[in-house]
Amino acid sequence: MFFKYISTSWGIAILSWRKDKVTRFILPQVKEEQALSLLNHVLSSTKEELVQKNTSPFLDLEWEIQQYFKGKPVVFSTPIELDSLPPFTQWVLEATATTPWGDITTYQEIAKKIGKPTATRAVGRSLGSNPVPLIIPCHRVVGKKSLGGYSLYGLRWKLLLLGLEKANYPSDFNVSVPE
DNA sequence: ACTCGATGTCTTA
DNA sequence: TAAGACATCGAGT
Incomplete structure (x- = not known):
């Protein structure tokens, strides 16, 4: 590699x-x-x-x-190697990739989109193993009433990326970041 | 505001 | 193949 x-x-x-x-x-x-x-x-x-x-x-x-990173709305079009990932994870990532710049979606919506409406928790788990953060915009997927997580880099990063995209999420979100 | 059970998938042993 | 982890959700108290 x-x-x-x-x-x-x-x-x-x-x-x-x-x-x-x-x-x-x-x-x-x-x-x-x-x-x-x-x-x-x-x-x-x-x-x-x-x-x-x-x-x-x-x-x-x-x-x-x-x-x-200069704040321009970018559409990533380069193909990503997902073949080695488990099928469910591939579906989740493919569904996530369609979320446009500056927009957000929820774990639940991704679950519905891939035809597994009750697998919301599994969606979060799969997003955590996204091999290409940013390029597949897993930071645009949040919980219904909270930010969700951003496992490897931490929630601070998720907020930074959403901030750069000027994405707006509901004001009653708990956006406090643990240290 | 907090706990807790159901939930689907993946990883590891 | 079984147990444990997990970036969820909603109902109950």
């Missing part, structure tokens, strides 16, 4: 890929080492070799990511 650092106005992100498909994305960090250690963390169960490159086959996507 290959990876490349991407500098954005928010910090240094990482894009990784295999063959010609994107496999992972790491949200921007202050230092390269921090981003790399996050990548290693999410890959901890795999033994695949990791090779750094200076260029990627995804120029459009790199540009879109940089635009995103």
Whole structure:
């Protein structure tokens, strides 16, 4: 698997890929080492070799990511490698990908959309394993009466991304972030 | 405002 | 294959 650092106005992100498909994305960090250690963390169960490159086959996507962090409404169109994920997770992520910039949806709505209306909790669980945060906008999925979660990066990140998109959620939301 | 049961899927052993 | 985890929800108190 290959990876490349991407500098954005928010910090240094990482894009990784295999063959010609994107496999992972790491949200921007202050230092390269921090981003790399996050990548290693999410890959901890795999033994695949990791090779750094200076260029990627995804120029459009790199540009879109940089635009995103400048606050531009970006539509990501690059295909993502989801084949290795469990089917349910694929359905959840595909449904989530259709949520437009600046909009929000709920765990329940995603559950309905994939034909499993009572599987709302399972939806949250699957979103937690999204390999490409931002590109598949899992931060736009919230609970019915609360923000929900943002497992690896924490709720602060979810709020930052929603804030950047000027998304408005109901004012009675509990948006307090635990430290 | 808080607890608790039902819920579907995934991971690990 | 069984147990435990989980980014939910709604009803009951």
